[in-house]
Amino acid sequence: MAHERHFDTAIRHGTLTPDRKYGGVMRFEERTVGKVFIVKVLESRIAAEGTARFKADIIEFVNQGHRTLVLDLSDVTFIDSSGLGALIASLKVLGDDGELALCGARETVSNMFKLTRMNKVFRMFNNPEEAAAALA
Amino acid sequence: MKGVHFAIDSELANVSLVAVAVNRISLHLGLDETSAGELELCISEAVTNAIRHAYHDEPGHTVEIQLAFRAGQLRLEVSDCGTLMPEEQVRRLRDGPLSLELESDDRSSISEGGRGLTIIHQLMDEVFYDEVGNHNRIIMIKHLATPQVE
Secondary structure, eight states, rough: OOOGGGOSOOOOOOOOOOOTTOOOOOOOEEEEETTTTEEEESEEEEOHHHHHHHHHHHHHHHOOOOOOEEEEEOOEEEEHHHHHHHHHHHHHOOTOOOOEEEEEEOOOHHHHHHHGGGGGGOEEEHHHHHHHHHHH | OOOEEEEEESSSSGGHHHHHHHHHHHHTTTHHHHHHHHHHHHHHHHHHHHIIISTTOSSSSSEEEEEEEEEEEEEEEESSSSOOOOOOHHHHHHHHOOOOOOOOGHHHHHHHHOOOHHHHHSSEEEEEEEEEETEEEEEEEEEEEOOOOO
Protein backbone atom coordinates (compact mmCIF):
# COMPACT_ATOMS: atom_id res chain seq x y z
CA MET A 1 0.00 0.00 0.00
CA ALA A 2 1.13 3.48 -0.81
CA HIS A 3 1.37 4.72 2.72
CA GLU A 4 3.73 1.92 3.64
CA ARG A 5 6.23 2.99 1.05
CA HIS A 6 9.62 3.64 2.60
CA PHE A 7 12.09 6.27 1.63
CA ASP A 8 14.96 3.91 1.09
CA THR A 9 17.75 6.04 -0.24
CA ALA A 10 20.18 8.10 1.73
CA ILE A 11 19.33 11.73 1.97
CA ARG A 12 21.88 13.92 0.32
CA HIS A 13 22.48 17.49 1.26
CA GLY A 14 23.56 20.31 -1.01
CA THR A 15 24.98 18.15 -3.76
CA LEU A 16 25.00 20.94 -6.29
CA THR A 17 28.05 23.09 -6.42
CA PRO A 18 27.72 26.77 -5.58
CA ASP A 19 28.27 28.92 -8.61
CA ARG A 20 29.30 32.55 -8.37
CA LYS A 21 27.68 33.29 -11.68
CA TYR A 22 24.22 32.80 -10.25
CA GLY A 23 24.94 34.15 -6.79
CA GLY A 24 24.04 32.45 -3.56
CA VAL A 25 23.46 28.81 -2.87
CA MET A 26 20.15 27.02 -2.64
CA ARG A 27 20.21 24.13 -0.22
CA PHE A 28 18.26 20.98 -0.97
CA GLU A 29 17.64 17.59 0.53
CA GLU A 30 17.12 14.91 -2.09
CA ARG A 31 15.68 11.42 -2.00
CA THR A 32 14.23 8.96 -4.45
CA VAL A 33 11.11 6.85 -4.09
CA GLY A 34 10.84 4.53 -7.06
CA LYS A 35 10.95 6.82 -10.07
CA VAL A 36 9.92 9.86 -8.06
CA PHE A 37 12.71 12.26 -7.19
CA ILE A 38 11.82 14.34 -4.14
CA VAL A 39 13.67 17.56 -3.53
CA LYS A 40 13.08 19.42 -0.31
CA VAL A 41 13.96 23.09 -0.53
CA LEU A 42 15.87 23.97 2.65
CA GLU A 43 15.39 27.70 2.23
CA SER A 44 12.68 29.97 3.56
CA ARG A 45 12.59 32.23 0.50
CA ILE A 46 12.41 31.64 -3.25
CA ALA A 47 12.74 35.21 -4.42
CA ALA A 48 14.32 37.23 -7.20
CA GLU A 49 17.82 37.30 -5.71
CA GLY A 50 18.06 33.50 -5.75
CA THR A 51 15.90 32.37 -8.65
CA ALA A 52 18.64 32.14 -11.30
CA ARG A 53 20.47 29.69 -9.05
CA PHE A 54 17.26 27.89 -8.14
CA LYS A 55 16.26 27.44 -11.77
CA ALA A 56 19.73 26.22 -12.73
CA ASP A 57 19.64 23.67 -9.89
CA ILE A 58 16.24 22.27 -10.85
CA ILE A 59 17.28 22.05 -14.49
CA GLU A 60 20.42 20.23 -13.36
CA PHE A 61 18.24 17.64 -11.61
CA VAL A 62 16.33 17.19 -14.87
CA ASN A 63 19.56 16.88 -16.81
CA GLN A 64 20.68 14.17 -14.38
CA GLY A 65 17.80 12.14 -15.81
CA HIS A 66 15.02 12.71 -13.31
CA ARG A 67 11.68 12.94 -15.11
CA THR A 68 9.26 12.91 -12.19
CA LEU A 69 10.16 15.53 -9.63
CA VAL A 70 8.41 16.64 -6.50
CA LEU A 71 9.48 19.85 -4.81
CA ASP A 72 8.80 19.83 -1.11
CA LEU A 73 8.12 23.46 -0.18
CA SER A 74 7.29 22.91 3.48
CA ASP A 75 10.22 25.08 4.66
CA VAL A 76 9.40 27.87 2.22
CA THR A 77 7.56 30.84 3.72
CA PHE A 78 7.86 33.23 0.79
CA ILE A 79 7.83 32.94 -2.99
CA ASP A 80 7.61 35.84 -5.42
CA SER A 81 6.78 36.05 -9.13
CA SER A 82 10.42 35.35 -10.04
CA GLY A 83 10.26 32.14 -8.03
CA LEU A 84 7.13 31.12 -9.91
CA GLY A 85 8.91 31.97 -13.15
CA ALA A 86 11.77 29.64 -12.23
CA LEU A 87 9.30 26.80 -11.60
CA ILE A 88 7.58 27.42 -14.94
CA ALA A 89 10.95 27.47 -16.72
CA SER A 90 11.82 24.15 -15.09
CA LEU A 91 8.49 22.69 -16.18
CA LYS A 92 9.21 23.72 -19.77
CA VAL A 93 12.62 22.05 -19.68
CA LEU A 94 10.91 18.83 -18.60
CA GLY A 95 8.68 18.96 -21.66
CA ASP A 96 5.30 17.31 -21.95
CA ASP A 97 6.31 13.87 -20.72
CA GLY A 98 7.90 14.93 -17.44
CA GLU A 99 6.24 15.90 -14.18
CA LEU A 100 7.11 18.62 -11.71
CA ALA A 101 4.74 18.55 -8.77
CA LEU A 102 4.79 20.43 -5.48
CA CYS A 103 4.01 19.43 -1.95
CA GLY A 104 3.81 20.87 1.52
CA ALA A 105 3.07 24.44 0.43
CA ARG A 106 2.19 26.69 3.35
CA GLU A 107 -0.77 29.03 3.12
CA THR A 108 1.21 32.09 1.94
CA VAL A 109 2.86 30.01 -0.77
CA SER A 110 -0.28 28.22 -1.91
CA ASN A 111 -2.15 31.56 -1.98
CA MET A 112 0.44 32.77 -4.47
CA PHE A 113 -0.23 29.77 -6.71
CA LYS A 114 -3.98 30.35 -6.55
CA LEU A 115 -3.63 34.07 -7.21
CA THR A 116 -1.66 33.45 -10.40
CA ARG A 117 -3.66 30.32 -11.39
CA MET A 118 -0.46 28.29 -11.23
CA ASN A 119 -2.33 25.82 -9.04
CA LYS A 120 -3.83 24.67 -12.34
CA VAL A 121 -0.40 24.13 -13.86
CA PHE A 122 1.37 22.37 -11.00
CA ARG A 123 -0.10 19.40 -9.19
CA MET A 124 0.00 20.17 -5.50
CA PHE A 125 0.05 17.60 -2.71
CA ASN A 126 -0.04 17.83 1.06
CA ASN A 127 3.19 15.97 1.69
CA PRO A 128 5.94 13.97 -0.08
CA GLU A 129 4.35 10.62 0.73
CA GLU A 130 1.07 11.61 -0.93
CA ALA A 131 2.91 12.99 -3.96
CA ALA A 132 5.09 9.88 -4.31
CA ALA A 133 2.06 7.60 -4.10
CA ALA A 134 0.15 9.59 -6.73
CA LEU A 135 3.04 9.83 -9.16
CA ALA A 136 4.53 6.37 -8.73
CA MET B 1 0.57 59.41 10.99
CA LYS B 2 3.30 56.90 11.74
CA GLY B 3 5.83 56.08 9.09
CA VAL B 4 9.26 54.85 8.16
CA HIS B 5 11.54 55.56 5.24
CA PHE B 6 14.11 53.14 3.83
CA ALA B 7 16.64 53.55 1.08
CA ILE B 8 18.49 50.60 -0.45
CA ASP B 9 21.11 50.16 -3.10
CA SER B 10 19.75 48.66 -6.32
CA GLU B 11 20.77 45.05 -5.69
CA LEU B 12 18.33 42.16 -5.53
CA ALA B 13 20.03 40.91 -2.37
CA ASN B 14 18.58 43.96 -0.58
CA VAL B 15 14.96 43.26 -1.54
CA SER B 16 14.37 40.65 1.14
CA LEU B 17 15.59 43.07 3.83
CA VAL B 18 12.88 45.55 2.94
CA ALA B 19 10.28 42.83 2.39
CA VAL B 20 10.87 41.20 5.78
CA ALA B 21 10.82 44.61 7.48
CA VAL B 22 7.48 45.50 5.89
CA ASN B 23 6.01 42.15 6.94
CA ARG B 24 7.18 42.55 10.53
CA ILE B 25 6.10 46.19 10.77
CA SER B 26 2.66 45.22 9.40
CA LEU B 27 2.27 42.60 12.12
CA HIS B 28 3.43 45.11 14.71
CA LEU B 29 0.72 47.50 13.50
CA GLY B 30 -1.92 44.84 14.04
CA LEU B 31 -2.41 43.38 10.56
CA ASP B 32 -3.07 39.65 10.31
CA GLU B 33 -0.45 37.28 8.93
CA THR B 34 -2.14 36.91 5.54
CA SER B 35 -2.26 40.67 4.99
CA ALA B 36 1.31 41.08 6.22
CA GLY B 37 2.39 38.36 3.78
CA GLU B 38 0.56 40.10 0.94
CA LEU B 39 2.25 43.41 1.72
CA GLU B 40 5.60 41.64 1.86
CA LEU B 41 4.92 40.20 -1.58
CA CYS B 42 3.80 43.53 -3.07
CA ILE B 43 6.76 45.51 -1.74
CA SER B 44 9.07 42.75 -2.95
CA GLU B 45 7.56 42.85 -6.45
CA ALA B 46 7.66 46.66 -6.65
CA VAL B 47 11.28 46.96 -5.47
CA THR B 48 12.42 44.06 -7.68
CA ASN B 49 10.68 45.72 -10.61
CA ALA B 50 12.54 48.99 -9.93
CA ILE B 51 15.92 47.23 -9.76
CA ARG B 52 15.32 45.08 -12.82
CA HIS B 53 13.47 47.43 -15.15
CA ALA B 54 14.28 50.97 -13.99
CA TYR B 55 17.95 50.29 -13.15
CA HIS B 56 18.47 47.27 -15.43
CA ASP B 57 20.06 45.21 -12.64
CA GLU B 58 22.81 47.77 -12.23
CA PRO B 59 23.98 48.32 -8.64
CA GLY B 60 24.88 51.77 -7.32
CA HIS B 61 21.45 53.41 -7.59
CA THR B 62 18.93 54.12 -4.89
CA VAL B 63 15.45 52.69 -4.42
CA GLU B 64 13.42 54.49 -1.78
CA ILE B 65 10.60 52.92 0.19
CA GLN B 66 8.17 54.70 2.45
CA LEU B 67 5.65 53.07 4.70
CA ALA B 68 2.93 55.20 6.25
CA PHE B 69 0.23 54.05 8.61
CA ARG B 70 -2.86 55.86 9.72
CA ALA B 71 -6.33 54.89 10.77
CA GLY B 72 -7.87 52.76 8.10
CA GLN B 73 -4.94 52.34 5.76
CA LEU B 74 -1.36 51.29 5.23
CA ARG B 75 0.43 53.02 2.38
CA LEU B 76 3.60 51.86 0.67
CA GLU B 77 5.52 53.99 -1.76
CA VAL B 78 8.44 52.88 -3.94
CA SER B 79 10.42 55.36 -5.97
CA ASP B 80 13.48 55.26 -8.18
CA CYS B 81 15.29 57.54 -10.63
CA GLY B 82 15.73 54.98 -13.40
CA THR B 83 14.09 54.38 -16.75
CA LEU B 84 10.46 55.43 -16.69
CA MET B 85 7.93 52.65 -16.66
CA PRO B 86 6.57 51.80 -20.13
CA GLU B 87 2.91 52.56 -20.71
CA GLU B 88 2.03 48.87 -21.08
CA GLN B 89 3.40 48.15 -17.59
CA VAL B 90 1.64 51.16 -16.11
CA ARG B 91 -1.60 49.83 -17.57
CA ARG B 92 -1.01 46.38 -16.08
CA LEU B 93 -0.34 47.91 -12.68
CA ARG B 94 -3.35 50.22 -12.82
CA ASP B 95 -5.94 48.08 -14.61
CA GLY B 96 -4.73 44.55 -14.05
CA PRO B 97 -4.53 41.87 -16.73
CA LEU B 98 -7.21 41.32 -19.34
CA SER B 99 -7.74 37.86 -17.92
CA LEU B 100 -6.23 35.89 -15.10
CA GLU B 101 -7.12 32.59 -16.67
CA LEU B 102 -4.52 30.59 -18.53
CA GLU B 103 -4.89 30.91 -22.25
CA SER B 104 -3.86 27.36 -22.93
CA ASP B 105 -3.00 24.09 -21.25
CA ASP B 106 0.15 23.98 -23.30
CA ARG B 107 3.11 24.23 -20.93
CA SER B 108 5.35 25.83 -23.50
CA SER B 109 2.98 28.78 -23.87
CA ILE B 110 2.95 29.73 -20.18
CA SER B 111 4.81 32.95 -19.59
CA GLU B 112 7.75 32.79 -17.19
CA GLY B 113 7.58 36.44 -16.22
CA GLY B 114 5.46 39.55 -16.16
CA ARG B 115 3.32 38.69 -13.13
CA GLY B 116 4.78 41.10 -10.59
CA LEU B 117 2.68 44.16 -11.41
CA THR B 118 -0.45 42.06 -11.85
CA ILE B 119 0.05 40.62 -8.38
CA ILE B 120 0.31 44.13 -6.92
CA HIS B 121 -2.87 45.16 -8.74
CA GLN B 122 -4.73 42.16 -7.38
CA LEU B 123 -3.60 42.31 -3.77
CA MET B 124 -3.66 46.03 -3.03
CA ASP B 125 -6.85 48.05 -2.68
CA GLU B 126 -5.51 51.10 -4.50
CA VAL B 127 -2.48 51.44 -6.76
CA PHE B 128 -1.14 54.61 -8.32
CA TYR B 129 1.80 55.30 -10.55
CA ASP B 130 3.23 58.65 -11.39
CA GLU B 131 6.29 60.16 -12.93
CA VAL B 132 7.72 63.00 -10.90
CA GLY B 133 10.46 64.58 -12.97
CA ASN B 134 12.69 61.61 -13.71
CA HIS B 135 11.29 59.59 -10.81
CA ASN B 136 9.10 56.52 -11.02
CA ARG B 137 6.78 56.33 -8.08
CA ILE B 138 4.39 53.52 -7.23
CA ILE B 139 1.93 54.05 -4.41
CA MET B 140 0.14 51.03 -2.98
CA ILE B 141 -2.60 51.28 -0.41
CA LYS B 142 -4.15 48.56 1.71
CA HIS B 143 -7.40 49.39 3.49
CA LEU B 144 -7.54 48.11 7.02
CA ALA B 145 -10.60 46.93 8.81
CA THR B 146 -11.63 49.52 11.37
CA PRO B 147 -11.80 48.03 14.86
CA GLN B 148 -15.37 47.51 15.97
CA VAL B 149 -16.43 49.67 18.91
CA GLU B 150 -18.70 47.91 21.34
